[in-house]
Amino acid sequence: MDTRIGFGWDSHAFKPGIPLRLGGVTIEHTEGLAGHSDGDVLLHAVTDALLGAVAAGDIGCFFPPGDPRWKDADSGIFLKLAITEVETAGYRIGNVDTTLVLAAPKIAPVADRIRTHLADLLGLNVDQVSVKAKTPEGLGLDHVAQCHAIAMVHRAPENEELKSMSAVIESQKQLEDVVEDLLSSVHGVPKKRVVAPIFDTEDIT
Ligand SMILES: [Zn+2]
Numbered sequence: 001m002d003t004r005i006g007f008g009w010d011s012h013a014f015k016p017g018i019p020l021r022l023g024g025v026t027i028e029h030t031e032g033l034a035g036h037s038d039g040d041v042l043l044h045a046v047t048d049a050l051l052g053a054v055a056a057g058d059i060g061c062f063f064p065p066g067d068p069r070w071k072d073a074d075s076g077i078f079l080k081l082a083i084t085e086v087e088t089a090g091y092r093i094g095n096v097d098t099t100l101v102l103a104a105p106k107i108a109p110v111a112d113r114i115r116t117h118l119a120d121l122l123g124l125n126v127d128q129v130s131v132k133a134k135t136p137e138g139l140g141l142d143h144v145a146q147c148h149a150i151a152m153v154h155r156a157p158e159n160e161e162l163k164s165m166s167a168v169i170e171s172q173k174q175l176e177d178v179v180e181d182l183l184s185s186v187h188g189v190p191k192k193r194v195v196a197p198i199f200d201t202e203d204i205t
Contacts, residue, residue, distance in 0.1 A: 002155040004091065006053025010044040011146040022100065022107075022145075023114035023131065024076050024121055029105045033145055036065045040075035042114070042131070043121075045149035046096055047075070050082035053153045054089035079121055086153055093122060094152040100133040103142040107133030 018032035021040040033039030047059045059078055063070050070077075086093060096118070100107055107114075111131050119129040136142065 003094070004053045004153050006049040006051065006151045006153070008045040008048030008050075008052060008149040008151075009147070010041045010048065011144055012039045012041045014143045014145065020105070021075070022110075023098075023118040024074075024079075025110065025114050025117050027105060027110055027114075037063075037070050037073040037075050037078070041145045041147045042098055042100060042118070042149070043075035043079050045147035046098060046118070046122075046151065047078045047082040049096065049149040049151035050079075050086050050093065050153070053151050054086050054091055056082075056085040056089065076121055083122065087156070090156050091153040092156045093124060093128070094154045095128040095130070096122060096124070096149065096151045097130040098132065098147060098149045100131070100145065100147050101136050101139075101141075102133065102145040103135050107131070 012033035012035050014031040015034035016031050018034070018039075020027045020029040020032040021038045021043075023042040024040065033041055037044075044059055051058055051062075059082075062081055063073075063078055083093070098118075111133065115129050115131040116126055118131065119126045122129065136144070136146070
């Protein structure tokens with residue numbers, strides 16, 4: 001498969017007196033998100049989307065919530081692990097799209113900051129990353145932040161080249177042809193002409 005897709009979702013309850021972290025950015029607000037780690041709902045959803053894209057399990061498989069090592073951990077660590085899993089599977093990230101669902105604070109004024117930081121963490125250009133937000137109208141979930149994330153991954157180009165090379169080089173003879181082509185293109189060494197067999201028609205009986 002050359003292209004795969006992954007989906008992630010997460011939710012955390014608001015809690016007073018702790019910093020609000022979204023996409024690795026600390027946002028000015030009266031409450032933060034409760035969690036064993038830093039409660040970064042956006043990074044958790046993106047982590048699960050990336051792991052899902054390469055069918056590598058979910059965030060809980062790698063970082064069990066009760067593990068003391070991840071107490072108050074920067075969720076950027078979880079994201080890095082997911083990026084490594086994507087790369088190990090031979091893929092690279094094409095784009096990531098997210099939708100936060102929360103009543104407050106307003107995300108529009110900080111969306112660009114979050115987007116830029118998330119792109120940095122993912123090693124992507126800003127135009128490959130999207131951060132959107134909605135309020136939870138009618139859901140009665142004003143003290144909860146949710147995030148939906150989707151990630152597209154593509155087979156890494158190195159592997160594509162190797163695949164096409166291995167398809168071409170099916171025999172030693174073809175390998176010689178490839179080497180000759182390379183020599184003639186790089187060093188101007190003329191290709192050996194394939195000499196057509198000479199038949200002596202008189203010998204054909
Ligand atoms: Zn979470």
